[in-house]
Amino acid sequence: MQITERALWTLIHGMAFGGLYLLACSGALVWLYQFTDSSISDDFTRGHERFVRIYLIAMVVLAWAAVLSGTYVIYPWYRAAPLTGRADLSMFPQRLLMSRPATSGWHSLGMEWKEHVAWFAPISITMVAFVFIRYGHDLRNHRQLRSAVLVFALASLVASGIAGFFGAEIDDYAPVRGGSTIHLSHAEAK
Amino acid sequence: MSTSHNPVARDDPSLTNGSGAASVLSAGIGCFLMAAFAILADKSALVKSNLIFYKPTGPLSGVTTVAIVVWLVTWGILEWTWRKKTVPAGRINAIAVALLVLSLILTFPPVADLF
Numbered sequence: 195m196q197i198t199e200r201a202l203w204t205l206i207h208g209m210a211f212g213g214l215y216l217l218a219c220s221g222a223l224v225w226l227y228q229f230t231d232s233s234i235s236d237d238f239t240r241g242h243e244r245f246v247r248i249y250l251i252a253m254v255v256l257a258w259a260a261v262l263s264g265t266y267v268i269y270p271w272y273r274a275a276p277l278t279g280r281a282d283l284s285m286f287p288q289r290l291l292m293s294r295p296a297t298s299g300w301h302s303l304g305m306e307w308k309e310h311v312a313w314f315a316p317i318s319i320t321m322v323a324f325v326f327i328r329y330g331h332d333l334r335n336h337r338q339l340r341s342a343v344l345v346f347a348l349a350s351l352v353a354s355g356i357a358g359f360f361g362a363e364i365d366d367y368a369p370v371r372g373g374s375t376i377h378l379s380h381a382e383a384k
Numbered sequence: 385m386s387t388s389h390n391p392v393a394r395d396d397p398s399l400t401n402g403s404g405a406a407s408v409l410s411a412g413i414g415c416f417l418m419a420a421f422a423i424l425a426d427k428s429a430l431v432k433s434n435l436i437f438y439k440p441t442g443p444l445s446g447v448t449t450v451a452i453v454v455w456l457v458t459w460g461i462l463e464w465t466w467r468k469k470t471v472p473a474g475r476i477n478a479i480a481v482a483l484l485v486l487s488l489i490l491t492f493p494p495v496a497d498l499f
Contacts, residue, residue: 261448265441265444265445265448266438266441266445269440269441269444270440270441273440273441273442274440302493303493303494306493306496307491307492307493309444310418310419310422310444310447310491311488311491313415313418313448313451313452314415314418314484314487314488317411317414317415317418317452317455318411318415318484320411321407321408321410321411324407325403325404325407325408328399328403328404328407329399329404332399333404336401336404336473338401338473338474338477339401339404339405339408339473339477341477342404342408342473342477342480342481343404343408345481345484346408346411346480346484349415349484349488352488353488
């Protein structure tokens with residue numbers, strides 16, 4: 195069993211950073227809604243508040259790790275151009291997608307949207323975490339701020355969902371390949 | 385009793401909404417700049433070539449770096465200006481959310497291609 199270096203990086207970017215962030219988003223929305231709702235937030239303790247702070251800081255780290263690894267590690271492999279006249283495009287995902295009408299939309303719409311919209315997630319969640327750390331429980335007394343925080347947290351979920359969906363589909367049609375091979379186990383042939 | 389089981393403290397009256405509003409508005413501006421620079425880099429060859437900060441990533445490196453830097457500078461300025469003030473948060477948040485929605489629409493390629 196083996197995996198290439200580029201496939202491993204794609205896995206780290208998509209599953210460890212992006213996937214985990216996407217999963218955490220729904221939890222953050224519930225926590226933020228409940229913790230700052232004046233009708234139900236009296237039961238929360240300092241321990242809860244500290245937990246939400248750490249949870250949001252972890253989300254900020256995941257969001258930035260996802261966009262930075264995507265932009266500076268995976269994307270250069272994705273957009274690499276082959277030498278003129280090269281017939282095998284399997285090592286050049288963008289060119290492979292654009293070479294067929296049936297798949298060109300995954301680049302012209304999917305990747306073109308994903309590469310920009312994904313950045314809304316770290317911007318939004320950084321703001322959400324900052325406001326929560328600054329105001330904490332007091333956010334329930336600033337209803338307009340609370341609404342804005344919830345809207346940006348939701349936008350963060352939408353942005354990362356768009357990026358995750360197109361990332362998974364693009365990797366399905368034109369996976370990033372190459373790099374050194376990492377052997378995970380040496381199974382004997384039966 | 386551990387402090388982790390203490391109820392959360394009652395509201396701090398010294399906290400104005402200025403700091404939060406500064407964060408929200410700058411986030412809206414940051415998202416909008418990301419969309420605006422992406423369109424500019426796509427439409428202008430001059431802008432595109434000037435935004436290639438890291439060649440393997442192409443103009444995306446410049447688009448995102450410039451948007452992030454301007455967002456952080458804007459946030460810093462607004463935070464410094466509003467941190468101790470009470471500001472019209474409703475209007476500011478409406479502008480920020482409008483910028484966010486506009487950004488989501490502008491980054492959608494069929495819409496971006498209209499420019």
